[in-house]
Amino acid sequence: MAGLATAGALSRAGWQVILLERGERVAASPTALVLWSNGRRALESLDPDGGWSAIAAPLPDGGVRRPDGQWLVPPRARNGASAQPATDGAENPSPSGAGPAPAVVHLQDLYDALVAGLSDRVEIRTGCTVTTVRTSARNRPVVEVGRTPIEADLVVAADGIDSPVRRAFAPESVAVGSGFAAWQAVIPAYRVPRLSPEEAAGGETLGAGYRFVSIPLGERAAGRGGVYWVATAAGAPRPESPATQLALLRRWFADWHPPVAALIEATHPEDLVPQEVRELRPLPRSYGFRSGPGGVVLLGDAAHAMPHHLGQGACLAFEDAATLRSLAADAAPGEALVAAIDEYSRLRRPRTTSVVRQTRRMSAVVQARGRLALRARDAALNHMRPRILGGHAMGSGDWMPPE
Numbered sequence: 001m002a003g004l005a006t007a008g009a010l011s012r013a014g015w016q017v018i019l020l021e022r023g024e025r026v027a028a029s030p031t032a033l034v035l036w037s038n039g040r041r042a043l044e045s046l047d048p049d050g051g052w053s054a055i056a057a058p059l060p061d062g063g064v065r066r067p068d069g070q071w072l073v074p075p076r077a078r079n080g081a082s083a084q085p086a087t088d089g090a091e092n093p094s095p096s097g098a099g100p101a102p103a104v105v106h107l108q109d110l111y112d113a114l115v116a117g118l119s120d121r122v123e124i125r126t127g128c129t130v131t132t133v134r135t136s137a138r139n140r141p142v143v144e145v146g147r148t149p150i151e152a153d154l155v156v157a158a159d160g161i162d163s164p165v166r167r168a169f170a171p172e173s174v175a176v177g178s179g180f181a182a183w184q185a186v187i188p189a190y191r192v193p194r195l196s197p198e199e200a201a202g203g204e205t206l207g208a209g210y211r212f213v214s215i216p217l218g219e220r221a222a223g224r225g226g227v228y229w230v231a232t233a234a235g236a237p238r239p240e241s242p243a244t245q246l247a248l249l250r251r252w253f254a255d256w257h258p259p260v261a262a263l264i265e266a267t268h269p270e271d272l273v274p275q276e277v278r279e280l281r282p283l284p285r286s287y288g289f290r291s292g293p294g295g296v297v298l299l300g301d302a303a304h305a306m307p308h309h310l311g312q313g314a315c316l317a318f319e320d321a322a323t324l325r326s327l328a329a330d331a332a333p334g335e336a337l338v339a340a341i342d343e344y345s346r347l348r349r350p351r352t353t354s355v356v357r358q359t360r361r362m363s364a365v366v367q368a369r370g371r372l373a374l375r376a377r378d379a380a381l382n383h384m385r386p387r388i389l390g391g392h393a394m395g396s397g398d399w400m401p402p403e
Contacts, residue, residue: 001107001114002300002317003158006324008117009046013329016121018150020128020143022159028111031184031273032104032217032228034059038399039315040100042322045401047117055113056103057218062203064381067210069257072381075201104228106186106221130159133168135291140333153294153333154341156324158317161278163302170284170298178307178363180277181237182230183249185267186217189225193262202227205256206377208369209234212253212260229263230308234367237276243269280305283353287320288345293333295341297324304352309362312355322401323347347402 004026007017035043035056043052063075118124125145132144133155141155143165157165161175202214214229231249238245246269253260280303287298300317327340368377 001110001314002321003156004111004114004118005043005046005318006156006158006299006321007122008114008119009321009325010329011119011121012047012117013325014121015154015329017123018152019118019122019124020130020145020150021124021126022129024127026111026115026124026126028107029184029273030108030186030271032106032186032215032221033110033314034102034104034215034311036102036311036315037100038312039318040103041399042315042318042401044100045322046318046325050113050117052105052113055109055220056105057216057221059102059104059215060201062201062214065203065205065257066378067205067207067256067260072206072378075203104215104217104221106217106228109221130164133157133165133296135289135296137290137292139292140294141291141296153337154328155294155296156299157296157302158299158321159302161280161301161305163298165296166284166298166302169289169296170286173280173282173284175278175305176281177236178277178279179234179367180232180307180363181235182232182275182277182308183245184228184230184273184275185271186221187227187229187263187266187271189219191266191268192225192227193259193266195259195262199259205260206366206368207256208374209367210252211366212256214259214263227263229267231264232277232309232366234369237274241269242272242274245274246272277307278305279307279356283349283356285349286345287348288341290338290341294337297341297344299324303348304356306356306359307363309366310355310359312359316352316355319351319399319401320348326401326403343402351399 003019007019011017040052043050061075063071064073065071128145130143130145134142140151140153142149142151143155157163159165166173200216202216205212211232212229214227217226217228219225233252238248246267250264253264283304284298287303289296299320301313303320304316306313324344327344328337331337331340365377368374
């Protein structure tokens with residue numbers, strides 16, 4: 001996603017871009033994504049005419065419950081405020097009053113918008129796996145796809161947590177398991193069970209080592225609306241088929257409050273997207289590396305992959321893209337571009353390190369087990385609310401791309 005966003009933004013600024021895609025086609029996973037205030041602001045700065053509001057649905061505040069349905073943190077509507085933030089433009093504030101309102105978007109819609117934003121200066125090459133990257137003090141960076149070298153002024157490595165480009169510059173930064181397995185799915189509208197207004201608002205439920213989040217997608221998502229849900233469980237990823245894993249989820253969440261079991265029951269195996277939750281430890285010491293008149297930058301999961309407990313991974317990746325675009329769009333190869341690469345790393349490294357640190361603290365909350373640990377977690381939730389369902393309020397809403 002961030003690679004597409006960066007390619008589009010730099011091409012519209014006049015750069016000639018070659019986009020290397022590992023897959024045989026540019027395609028989205030059949031899931032969805034929460035765009036907190038910072039993610040929306042980043043996308044809107046990358047492409048002000050991208051029509052993001054047309055594909056986004058409001059993110060309701062469904063509150064936080066225990067598996068038996070007892071409220072740990074009631075929705076804001078129960079406290080007299082609106083639980084349905086407006087999302088009809090960048091100027092509409094989030095509930096915290098900082099930045100555009102958080103929203104949820106189907107990934108297919110997001111990819112379509114990002115691809116539509118590519119100019120004729122972008123050449124897409126699919127089925128490309130980067131095997132080598134070379135840099136030097138005098139020459140432009142070169143990446144090799146098989147035996148084919150590709151030279152450029154700027155190499156943007158948005159190639160994920162297993163980035164071969166990152167390994168060349170930060171071999172000490174390794175992808176490790178976070179101790180969780182995760183499952184995502186989108187239930188199309190015609191299969192969503194009948195829900196009460198309270199249930200339809202979605203929300204989050206925390207158990208002992210288990211978590212379930214559901215979010216309504218609105219009527220326009222991927223042309224069919226529906227409900228997006230995410231479940232996590234402590235432990236290693238499951239090796240079984242999606243059908244078997246879905247049966248396990250139905251058993252694990254069978255006695256949780258409505259509509260958890262009903263949503264999982266309405267899910268088909270082909271809807272399920274299992275994931276191993278991984279992260280980078282340690283983070284790379286730098287996100288920018290000089291090479292002659294230009295260099296290489298790390299972006300998104302290649303730079304700062306983290307558990308998705310705060311839902312900030314994609315939003316930070318869009319921040320990366322917006323920052324790089326602001327710094328490098330008008331930077332000519334040479335001193336200006338090298339300075340932009342250095343400044344990109346200087347700005348992004350502290351920002352992402354702070355969010356990763358908060359995400360790891362959230363991991364401890366989700367992992368809580370045992371009576372005393374759960375009691376302490378439940379007592380602390382009112383203070384931690386901004387880090388759970390209000391990621392836009394943890395300082396993210398104040399983020400702005402550099403001038």
